[in-house]
Amino acid sequence: MTDSETLRPYKPMLWLVAAAVFMQMLDTTIVNTALPSMAADLGQSPLRMQAVVVAYALTVATLIPASGWLADRFGTRRLFLIAIVVFTAGSLACALAQSLDTLVAARVLQGVGGSMLLPVGRLAVLRSVPRQDFLAAMTFVTVPGLMGPLIGPSLGGWLVQVASWHWIFLINLPLGVLGAFAALRLMPDLRAPVARFDxxxxxxxxxxxxxxxxxxxxxxxxxxxxxxxxxxxxxxxxxxxxxxxxxxxxxxxLFPLALFRVRTYAVGVIGNLFSRLGSGGMPYLIPLLLQVALGYPPAQAGMMMIPVVLAGMSSKRIVVPLVHRFGYRNVLVVNTVLTGAAMASFGLIVPGQPLWLLIVQFACFGAVNSLQFTAMNTLTLRDLGGEQASAGNSLLSMVMMLAMSLGVATAGGLLAAFSTDAGADAAEPVVAAFRWTFICIGAVTAASAAIFAQVGNTRRIPDQVVETTEQR
Structure with missing residues (x-):
């Protein structure tokens, strides 16, 4: 029997969870292209808008540890419905914001809803679908999420150019209303005995x-x-x-320290945190570079992210053969340095650079960056036993969102510091500020290769780990 046939009874619920994953991933990427337009409308410098991104990512990271317990306590249907309603209300509040402070507060509200969408959806799939079909179900759910980074920047740039930045949030309203009605009908009401919350x-x-x-x-x-x-x-x-x-x-x-007795997990989590400081800042920096320093219109700036995503999706196919041939340690040490170098290479971009060269540069970064994510996550989860897998996966998810928050904050801080020193009104000082910011975050990323050098030279990748981390 094919995967499609075995999953048929669960397809309505899986489509609902897949839509939620897509909505969250879309929102994570759509905002970056609109930041310069937001800044102009709110009377802010486009180089100091990182709080809009940090607020959402930090809220999600903070609430992830509580989402599983809340779902067990109050039921998956109720919590999933609350998540959609809060996320939609936060989106409306973002669209109505009249100042940077109110926009940041609205992003926090949006993050409260977003923090529960994926964990609660994954939990519902885990408890509804038979064990032998779980991997196929999670693959079905997470594939739409891969489209979010592909569509988000382009859609955000197009909406800003033909309408206004408010529409990047307003498009969530009809999706949220439909999702709420669907959740009432399709999401199972699953509960479990809960221990005392820490x-x-x-x-x-x-x-x-x-x-x-x-x-x-x-x-x-x-x-x-x-x-x-x-x-x-x-x-x-x-x-x-x-x-x-x-x-x-x-x-x-919340997270037992026994997790860190598993060497691959300890190295993987710590390596994730530090190497993602650079990766987390790049989606924030690249649209700003294109629009503020190079003068690209928002729609074209958003489309420039397509080579990054397509190259990243293609590079996932070579992760398994690379690790089987050279081992995790060698692959991650070399690729971390290459990823840092690719980030630093953005500092060489100058106004008037040929478009084909930019596309090649963006694609190279996307390939090594995606390979880094997949290799790091499979290393992190590969040796966890059944009892440790849930807590280990939740901690990894929290660390990834925390690293994104810290990465954007670090990138924004470096950019603000370099632009303040040089003065941010003339074109050349702005280009110089971006140049040194990219060099610095590239150096931080490359330095994290020393962390991955501490792992044993293991070569095998369990198939189930590859599939469950594919969305990353």
Whole structure:
């Protein structure tokens, strides 16, 4: 019997979850192309709009650890419906925002809904579909998510150019209304016995992530309260250390420290965090470079991301043979350096550069960057046992969103610092600011190769791990 036939009874639910995954992935990528237009409308510098992206990513990262427990406690149908309603309400609030502060607050509300869409949908699939069909079901669900990065930047640029930036959020409203009605009819109401929620651990972890991310982002701003920001940064780091100590003695911590006794998992998670600092900042920086420094219209700037996504999707096919031939350590060490070099190469872009050369450069970056994601994630999850897989996957998802938040904040901070030093009104200083920002994040990414050098030279990739991380 084919996968399509075995999944037939679950297709309505799978389509619903797939639509939610697509909506979340689309929203993650559609905003970046519209940032310069938002800045002009709100009276802000386009080089200081990173808070719009950071707010969403940080909110998602903060709430991921609680999503599974909430779904077990209140039921998948209710929580999935709440997620869609909150996400849609946040989208409307974003479209109605009249200032940067209200837009950032609306993005937080949107992130509250977005943080529950994928985890709750994945949980519903896990508990509804028979074990032998789970991989086929997850593949069906996540394939539409791959279209989000392909469509998002182009659609965002087109909407900005023919209408206004408000429409990148307004298009979520009909999708949200349809999704809410579909959730009431198609989402199963699944629950499970829950243990006591680790509120202390969650509080420490959430405060630590928020404090570190906010302080990194604030250091880029024009604020005289640098001392308070440093205190916030140190407090956040202290909270993360406190969580580590708390988890060591808690009976049921959010993320048991036993996960880090698995060497491949420990190296993979830490490597993900640091190598994604650069990767997380690139989708934010590239549209700004094209529009602010090179003068591309929004629609063309969005379309320039298509070679990145297409090359990335193509490069996934060579991950398995590369790892089988050379091993994780060699592949990740070499590819991390190549990814950092590809990021730094964007600093060589100058006004008037031939379009074909830009397309080749973007495609090369997309290929090595996508290969990096797939190899990192398969390394991270490959050796986790059944009892550890759920917590390990949730922690990895949280780390990826946290790294995106920190990456955008770091990129925005570097860009603001270099543009302030040189003055951001003339074209050449702006190009120089982008040049040094790309070089710096490329260097940070390349340096993370030292982390992957600590893994054993294992070569085998379990097939199920490849399939479950394909959407990344």
């Amino acid at each position: 509120g202390v651990g969650y509080g420490l972890l959430a405060f630590g992530m928020i404090a570190v991310s906010v302080s990194v982002d604030a250091l880029a701003g024009e604020t005289p309260r640098r001392g308070a920001i440093v205190v916030l940064l140190v407090s956040g780091l202290a909270a993360l250390v406190a969580y580590w100590l708390h988890a060591a003695r808690a009976k049921a911590p």
